[in-house]
Amino acid sequence: MNNAQQTARVGLFFLLGLALTWVTFETLSGGTIFKEKGYMLIAGFESLKELKQGDDVRMAGVKIGTIETTRLAGRRAEAVLRIDPGVKVATDATASIVMAGLIGTNYVSIDLGSASAGALADGAEIRTKVTPDINSIMTDLGNLGQKLDGALSSFGSAFNGDGKGGGLFQKLDKLVTDNSDRVSTTMTNLQEITTKLNKGEGTLGKLINDPSLHDELVAAVDEIKSAATQAKGFVSDAQGIIAQVKSGQGALGTLVYDEATANNLRVTVANIRSVSDKLAKGEGTLGKLINDDTLYNTAQNTLKKADRAIDGLGDSGPITAVGIVAKSLF
Amino acid sequence: MKQLTSILEGFGSTLQLFLRALSYAGTLPRQRARFIEQCYLIGYTTLPIVAILSFFIGAVLALQAGYSMQNFGAMQFIGSLVGLSMARELGPVMVAILLAGRVGSAITAELASMKVNQEVDALETMNIPPARMLVLPRLAAALVMVPVLAIIADLVGWFGGAIVAKYTSFISIEPEAYFSVLRRYMKFQDVMNGLIKAEIFGLGVVLVCCNIGLNTRGGPREIGASVTRAVVVSLILILVLDYFVTKVLI
Numbered sequence: 001m002n003n004a005q006q007t008a009r010v011g012l013f014f015l016l017g018l019a020l021t022w023v024t025f026e027t028l029s030g031g032t033i034f035k036e037k038g039y040m041l042i043a044g045f046e047s048l049k050e051l052k053q054g055d056d057v058r059m060a061g062v063k064i065g066t067i068e069t070t071r072l073a074g075r076r077a078e079a080v081l082r083i084d085p086g087v088k089v090a091t092d093a094t095a096s097i098v099m100a101g102l103i104g105t106n107y108v109s110i111d112l113g114s115a116s117a118g119a120l121a122d123g124a125e126i127r128t129k130v131t132p133d134i135n136s137i138m139t140d141l142g143n144l145g146q147k148l149d150g151a152l153s154s155f156g157s158a159f160n161g162d163g164k165g166g167g168l169f170q171k172l173d174k175l176v177t178d179n180s181d182r183v184s185t186t187m188t189n190l191q192e193i194t195t196k197l198n199k200g201e202g203t204l205g206k207l208i209n210d211p212s213l214h215d216e217l218v219a220a221v222d223e224i225k226s227a228a229t230q231a232k233g234f235v236s237d238a239q240g241i242i243a244q245v246k247s248g249q250g251a252l253g254t255l256v257y258d259e260a261t262a263n264n265l266r267v268t269v270a271n272i273r274s275v276s277d278k279l280a281k282g283e284g285t286l287g288k289l290i291n292d293d294t295l296y297n298t299a300q301n302t303l304k305k306a307d308r309a310i311d312g313l314g315d316s317g318p319i320t321a322v323g324i325v326a327k328s329l330f
Numbered sequence: 331m332k333q334l335t336s337i338l339e340g341f342g343s344t345l346q347l348f349l350r351a352l353s354y355a356g357t358l359p360r361q362r363a364r365f366i367e368q369c370y371l372i373g374y375t376t377l378p379i380v381a382i383l384s385f386f387i388g389a390v391l392a393l394q395a396g397y398s399m400q401n402f403g404a405m406q407f408i409g410s411l412v413g414l415s416m417a418r419e420l421g422p423v424m425v426a427i428l429l430a431g432r433v434g435s436a437i438t439a440e441l442a443s444m445k446v447n448q449e450v451d452a453l454e455t456m457n458i459p460p461a462r463m464l465v466l467p468r469l470a471a472a473l474v475m476v477p478v479l480a481i482i483a484d485l486v487g488w489f490g491g492a493i494v495a496k497y498t499s500f501i502s503i504e505p506e507a508y509f510s511v512l513r514r515y516m517k518f519q520d521v522m523n524g525l526i527k528a529e530i531f532g533l534g535v536v537l538v539c540c541n542i543g544l545n546t547r548g549g550p551r552e553i554g555a556s557v558t559r560a561v562v563v564s565l566i567l568i569l570v571l572d573y574f575v576t577k578v579l580i
Contacts, residue, residue, distance in 0.1 A: 003363060010369040013377065017478025020485055021525075028518040054514035 038065055039122035041081045043095045048077045049106055049133045051097050056107040057081045058098075059089070067108065081108060081126070088119035089126060096131045340563070344541040347461055351469055354462035364467035372433050372468070372536075373475030380428055380479050381486050387420055388412055388487030392494040396501035405501055409508035410515035412491035417516065417524045421483040423572055425476060426531030430564035434539035437468060438560035441543025442553040450544060465540045469533060476532030477525045484521060488512065523579045530575055535564045 048070055057065035065083040072078070083089060090113025098109040110126065120126060132140075161167030166174065176183065196202055200209035207213055244250055248257040255261055278284055282291030289295060358365060391412050399405045441464060444450050450460050488509075495503040542560040546552050 003366070006370045007366045009374050010366050013374045014369070014474060014478060017373075017475075017481055020481045021477070021521075024481060024485065024521050025518045028513060028516050028521065 038082045038084045038087075040068060041083055041089060041095075041120055042123070042125045043079045043081055043108060043128050044073065044076045044125065045079065045097060045128055046076060046130060048079055049097055050099075051079055051106045051108065055105070056100075057083065057110065058107055059087070059093075059110045060112055064089075064110070079108060090114060090117040091120055091124075092117045092127070093120070094127045094129050096129050097133070098131060099134060340538075340541070343545060344537050347465060347541050347544070348469075348537050350459065350461035351465040354459065354466050357462055358466060358470055361463070361467050364463070365470055368467045368471030369475050371436070372429070372471045372532075373478055376428060376432055376475075376479060377482065379432065380425055380483050383424055383428065384416070384421060384483035384487040385490035387424060388416055388490030389494040391415055391420070391487070392491035392501070393498060396495065396498060400500055405503060406507065407511060407515075408491065408495050408501065408503060409511035412495075413488055413512035413516050414520060416487035416491075417484045417521045418527075419524070419572075419576075421487060422480050422524045422528035422531060423568060425479045425483050425528050426535055426568045427565060429472070429476065429479075429532055430535045430539070430561055430568065434535045434564050435557045435561050437536065437539040438543040438546075438557045439553060441540060442546035442556040443550075445544055445546045446548070446550060446553055460544055464544070465537075468536050468540060472532040472536040473529065476528050480525050480528035481521070484524060526579065527572065527575050530571060531568050534567050534571055538564050538567055 051067060051070060053067050053069055055067045056063050057067065064087040065081055068080040068082040070077065070079050081095070089110055093110050093113030095108050095110045097106050099105075100107050157167070159168045161170055197205045197208055200206055245253040245256055248254060255265070279287045279290060282288055392408050395408045395411045396405055399408065399411075441450070441460075444464070450464075453460055453463060492505045492508045495501050495508050496505055539560045542556050542563065546556040
């Protein structure tokens with residue numbers, strides 16, 4: 001191999017090494033040639049916890065970008081999110097840091113926001129909310145453990161006594177010891193009562209042991225059921241009638257819901273009232289008949305005259321009867 | 331005591347050789363042909379074996395990691411494990427060991443042969459320092475070529491791991507996911523640390539092998555002994571240096 005070939009191969013090999021080093025640098029350090037596309041959003045948090053560069057940004061569980069960088073900005077920490085092009089993040093969407101596993105991997109979760117909201121622009125700041133991390137949960141668990149410990153100590157003191165006075169068990173023991181005779185008597189009485197109950201003595205015993213009471217009770221329940229069935233039928237019929245009335249069927253329905261009938265009824269009532277008013281005032285023939293005594297007196301006189309005429313007719317004979325009647329009347 | 335003295339003498343002579351070679355650094359442009367030749371030997375001819383070994387080391391690493399991690403569901407992190415292991419540790423160490431075995435032994439054999447055949451003495455007689463003519467081109471070639479070998483070893487190892495991660499039934503991780511995790515958990519600083527380590531190992535191996543070769547005394551039998559000693563000392567040096575350099579770079 002001549003020197004020229006050897007030199008060319010060495011040069012090629014060296015250039016290959018340089019190229020590979022450059023590719024590795026671009027890939028791992030986010031250089032320009034392999035720079036991911038998309039737009040940036042800024043999310044400010046009180047603490048980024050375990051969040052670091054390269055972690056996922058997910059919306060509804062779907063990866064939509066990565067953490068471009070993290071930085072301190074005044075009194076807060078900021079994560080710059082690179083969102084994939086084509087993914088729109090609503091202006092009212094909220095970002096939070098979510099724990100992906102117990103080994104310290106976190107990601108930023110963005111909710112969908114409302115459909116009507118617009119999309120955040122490149123460089124805009126997204127709203128954030130704080131979620132509890134594993135440390136705060138463990139702290140809470142520790143506090144809970146302390147409280148449980150205190151509660152159990154209180155229970156222990158209550159049961160076993162705190163040294164000053166006896167505990168619950170000691171008091172119970174003293175109570176039972178002091179009242180052993182009464183307790184014994186009570187137990188004896190209870191035994192007698194249960195024996196009687198078992199034998200069917202007394203009202204409660206019969207209620208428990210007598211099958212006829214059971215039958216009567218079943219019959220009573222049947223009757224109640226029957227009554228309930230009838231009541232149900234009655235209610236059903238009433239509902240049917242009400243339905244018919246509501247639909248304007250039948251006399252009552254017509255009366256309640258037919259406007260024309262109601263108007264007629266109103267006119268009729270008005271007419272009756274008018275007639276009764278006239279009657280009360282003595283207007284018209286019937287009113288005068290009711291209210292005017294003159295007609296009564298006239299009729300009475302006429303009847304008297306007729307009476308006399310009939311009497312005269314009997315004396316003068318039938319020939320002059322017509323004349324007598326006419327005379328008497330007129 | 332004699333062995334300790336021998337070790338200290340080796341350290342001292344190697345350091346002296348390095349300083350002497352550095353003092354002739356200005357003559358390197360005039361030794362371009364030798365430099366290119368050494369680059370060819372150290373870099374170009376070592377590439378195939380480095381590529382083959384790093385591919386299978388990456389593959390085995392992915393296989394073992396997948397087997398171990400399947401019990402606790404962390405197989406998605408295979409990419410970062412293989413990437414970091416290759417870049418920070420296995421790539422540089424493997425390149426240095428291959429360099430010691432393939433190039434270092436050749437250097438020692440060549441220089442020991444020259445020494446035994448009094449060619450080195452002849453050079454000195456002609457006022458040509460061996461450190462300038464024999465050591466400096468090799469050191470410079472190692473300085474330039476070893477990082478190239480290391481970056482190739484890293485990348486080939488990563489791809490070997492990716493192929494195994496995809497086609498092994500109980501791992502089945504797509505290359506996209508593999509490299510995504512690798513990129514997420516790796517920084518270029520990790521690769522740079524590996525390249526720095528490889529550079530230090532390469533210079534150490536070449537220096538040790540040159541020094542042992544130039545200090546060979548006796549007949550042809552001593553050439554073989556010097557080669558064996560050079561390879562053994564180089565391997566020990568690589569592993570000892572590895573600990574301290576890693577400690578410094580972390």
